[in-house]
Amino acid sequence: MEEETHTDAKIRAENGTGSSPRGPGCSLRHFACEQNLLSRPDGSASFLQGVAEKSRERLIRNTCEAVVLGTLHPRTSITVVLQVVSDAGSLLACCLNAACMALVDAGVPMRALFCGVACALDSDGTLVLDPTSKQEKEARAVLTFALDSVERKLLMSSTKGLYSDTELQQCLAAAQAASQHVFRFYRESLQRRYSKS
């Protein structure tokens, strides 16, 4: 018989140090925890901090599922673990690129490579590709696209903010042009890796 324990907590604590990005006080976001949710391993837990994280994981997972040849590995789960070392803007795009490289390194059969490209629209309508955190914060809209390597088709898009239909098409075209640079970088770094052996 399994017991699942759910815990929700919201903590506010006053802290004098100013290192927290949320201002002088230290307030943590809403978090939720689930324990013993898998029956096979000895222990398991799921910890969610903030609501945005869950959707980011879902987006990355859906992109990977579209590209990985899962039919070659039935009854098998592929786990991708992403660890944020530093966040300098365009985090979702960086996570997508990291996930693609990790899947290639593991030898998981894929039908194409994919890359993530982020772009920001500021109040004048200027398009900035691969925005920094500051540019993302000041932008009117931030759009992230996942594109595949075969025909630059759109695999996933995640947008936040206000933009018009033409602006969306412009951002998509700019992202497709930028993805060539990312794929060229993939090719060079993989060639370098195989040239060592």
Next chain:
Amino acid sequence: MAEPASVAAESLAGSRARAARTVLGQVVLPGEELLLPEQEDAEGPGGAVERPLSLNARACSRVRVVCGPGLRRCGDRLLVTKCGRLRHKEPGSGSGGGVYWVDSQQKRYVPVKGDHVIGIVTAKSGDIFKVDVGGSEPASLSYLSFEGATKRNRPNVQVGDLIYGQFVVANKDMEPEMVCIDSCGRANGMGVIGQDGLLFKVTLGLIRKLLAPDCEIIQEVGKLYPLEIVFGMNGRIWVKAKTIQQTLILANILEACEHMTSDQRKQIFSRLAES
């Protein structure tokens, strides 16, 4: 301006399929499509060209090409599914276009029929042993699959023993099954691996390199100390030398020789031979 022109050319190149012959030995990425030799003439620079339908049997000569690991058939082309160097082997005799495969560096093993692997016995249930081979499922090994085993004369296999065997059933839909006899009923080196020694894990690419004919590393290692060594295609190596220290030295050398050039390796061997 050169920049946009080169970018435009690359975009076209990325979407057009390349002839497999021209890409041999180069690094290929997942998603690339390769044309087989017989199709190159038909695919002109403008795309599909109409070929007159010929009733002559000779004109329709299909070359039978074997699609190896890392490649999948996609229509009448080959789709690359793993990153690595494209290799080709000419057919030894008879017809056929040979084998194409992608030589990739990978740590995770996927069971393949006919591969010789080293497994660890994890459970004994009734007449079947469960053997961990490093895949997603443990393989099953029947107690009758040993040389000279009968229902009365059971082999002496305990949980935790090392087994060297080969797969008879290994596909994505079924649990893998292995045996320790060949098709004639002889052990041929397979069975329970003896006492002592050290089992360690390396990448699959290194195993293939070490098992290639005329591998210098194995010859040099053999001159260094007398040793017993077993290679499993699942990335596991078992090694045993006279003393524990020699065994550990051999294990470290084999793990490190993946990243060493041949000169560095020769230096290390000569230094060890002196001491």
